[in-house]
Amino acid sequence: MNVIRGIQKVPDFKYATIEILRDKETIWDSKTSGKYLVREWTVIDGKREERSGTFFKTIAEAENHVNEYQG
Numbered sequence: 001m002n003v004i005r006g007i008q009k010v011p012d013f014k015y016a017t018i019e020i021l022r023d024k025e026t027i028w029d030s031k032t033s034g035k036y037l038v039r040e041w042t043v044i045d046g047k048r049e050e051r052s053g054t055f056f057k058t059i060a061e062a063e064n065h066v067n068e069y070q071g
Contacts, residue, residue: 016066036062
């Protein structure tokens with residue numbers, strides 16, 4: 001791990017979150033194609049940025065996607 005002027009640099013990483021949507025909930029002003037929304041994030045140089053989002057019909061599909069993304 002790098003240290004810059006006494007501050008320990010956090011390594012870059014990526015993670016994903018699963019959101020459970022309400023019935024008939026709209027995202028980005030449109031109907032969803034699944035009950036579960038997986039959002040993909042990266043953290044580079046301490047800055048968090050959302051990369052994408054994907055809808056899934058089952059929690060198992062969403063969990064599999066998260067595991068693949070986080071590798």
